[in-house]
Amino acid sequence: MPIYAYRCSACGHAKDVLQKLSDAPLSTCPACGAESFSKQVTAAGFQLKGSGWYATDFKGGAAAAATTAAAPAAAAASSEAAAPAPAAPSTPCGGSCACH
Numbered sequence: 001m002p003i004y005a006y007r008c009s010a011c012g013h014a015k016d017v018l019q020k021l022s023d024a025p026l027s028t029c030p031a032c033g034a035e036s037f038s039k040q041v042t043a044a045g046f047q048l049k050g051s052g053w054y055a056t057d058f059k060g061g062a063a064a065a066a067t068t069a070a071a072p073a074a075a076a077a078s079s080e081a082a083a084p085a086p087a088a089p090s091t092p093c094g095g096s097c098a099c100h
Contacts (some may be wrong), residue, residue, distance in 0.1 A: 005042045010034035 013031035
């Protein structure tokens with residue numbers, strides 16, 4: 001879901017708003033009530049949701065990202081050789097549908 005930057009041209013109030021792409025743009029300023037609240041042109045902003053994404057991912061540039069990605073991959077590869085294969089996940093459909 002994108003984060004949009006808004007600014008009121010009447011009072012100067014600025015606010016970042018998390019909105020769906022299908023949501024109508026805001027026009028009423030929450031600070032002064034004027035109909036001059038508009039979107040600003042900014043760099044793309046978004047939030048990643050769900051498991052597997054961390055705030056520190058990709059912050060150190062390509063070298064740091066490669067180092068952090070390589071360490072868990074190497075640990076997983078060595079543990080896969082010693083550990084037995086995991087059991088199939090239990091799902092309501094038993095894993096027989098196309099969604100799994």
